[in-house]
Amino acid sequence: MKMIAKIHTDLPTKFGLPRQSGLVEELEGLIVFEPAYRDPEALRGIEGFSHLWLIWEFSEAKRTTWSPTVRPPRLGGNKRMGVFATRSPFRPNPIGLSCVKLLGVEKTPDNGTVLRVGGADLMDGTPIFDIKPYLPLADCKPDATGGFAAEKAGYSLKVDFPAELLAKVPTDKHAALKALLAQDPRPAYQHDPSRIYGFGFAGLEVRFRVEDNTLHVTEIEYQMI
Amino acid sequence: MKMIAKIHTDLPTKFGLPRQSGLVEELEGLIVFEPAYRDPEALRGIEGFSHLWLIWEFSEAKRTTWSPTVRPPRLGGNKRMGVFATRSPFRPNPIGLSCVKLLGVEKTPDNGTVLRVGGADLMDGTPIFDIKPYLPLADCKPDATGGFAAEKAGYSLKVDFPAELLAKVPTDKHAALKALLAQDPRPAYQHDPSRIYGFGFAGLEVRFRVEDNTLHVTEIEYQMI
Secondary structure (H helix, E strand, O other), X not given: OOOOEEEEOOOOOOOOOXXXXXXXXXXXXXXXXXXXXXXXXXHOOHHHEOEEEEEEEOOOOOOOOOOOEEOOHHHOOOOOEEHHHOOOOOOOOOEEEEEEEEEEEEEEOOOEEEEEEEOOOOOOOEEEEEEEEOOHHHHOOOOOOEHHHHOOOOOOOEEEOOHHHHOOOOHHHHHHHHHHHHOXXXXXXXXXXXXXXXXXXXXXXXXXXXXXXXEEEEEEEEOOO | OOOOEEEEOOOOOOOOOOOOOOOOOOOEEEEEEOHHHOXXXXXXXXXXXXXXXEEEEOOXXXXXXXXXXXXXXXXXXXXXEEHHHOOOOOOOOOEEEEEEXXXXXXXXXXXXXEEEEXXXXXXXXXXXXXXXXXXXXXXXXXXXXXXXXXXXXXXXXXXXXXXXXXXXXXXXXXXXXXXXXXXXXXXXXXXXXXXXXXXXXXXXXXXXXXXXXXXXXXXXXXXXX
């Protein structure tokens, strides 16, 4: 399987990643093709599609063995489901599937033609195997039922983001960061209201705690480069 | 990339395959897991989902080189589009993506637990790399635009299937075969009304010709085994 491109996002680690693609549309990513696949002709006609599929590698989740069951964080991390009934990264083949919005096809001086996408749930630097157009006729199933994954669909947190901390975040990143925080970036459903969590975002380290149904941002630090 | 399963369908070759998954829901497939992945625990909870994603190998379309553009049959076979703007089998990585309906999770004496699915656009014997649940929240984009692929969306043929030929087809295969024929199984948009085309289906050889907007079945033969 060849890496055809890499995606660049504001999330340097798996912490803070949205639970599914499309949940945080404000989150932008830039798809940069590898030199061998950097041909604008390969994208001819792609601007006619509003959404794309990314098929990518769970590059941080490679294992030599596989387990038939996994514990989805959505179920509190204490209930096992069959791996093929989940989108868990820990599966026989480390393949991820994400639907993203196509925001732009852009020519750059250094990286050739790149794709700007919204709603990606991928870590910065994730290798991409394939890009396909989203075909509403074949892919959109409005009558589909979502199994256990649908149960927590409406779940979100209130976000308390003190103005002096928000001021440390570039303005064009406010919406994405707030949306990321609202979807509860805690690793599983841990419930210690005094515990401070943190994750990297757009060169910042974001720290917060969660009490009842509110996430309080406690610190914004600039990351060392 | 490991083959975790194979799908069994009524289509022994690429001729006659639906152009996309879901277009011919009557077409049933049986997913049989490889012995190393034949663990019913890996499917725990999957029955809660109405639809699944199959990520599979274009096993008949492997090439050592790639072309940045392809000619989609939907556009008459004479217009080139960027490979990433199509679902063409000829792409840098031979990965297929199909949404299918989950019809049943069944225990068999010989093959362990298998999945029965509807609407598969896969050749008999196609290797499967991964199975993921369809998550309506993340995957269903009712506002998506379908680019050039949407233009021919409503296209179908009338089917003239003489009763004496239809009688040679097992009754439970009638609906699927008629639906397959209606979606025009000609290789590209060839328009010679006298030309006879044929493809294998469920152990039969189906022959037909197309005049104006009607497909006439001309022969049904039993295939040698």
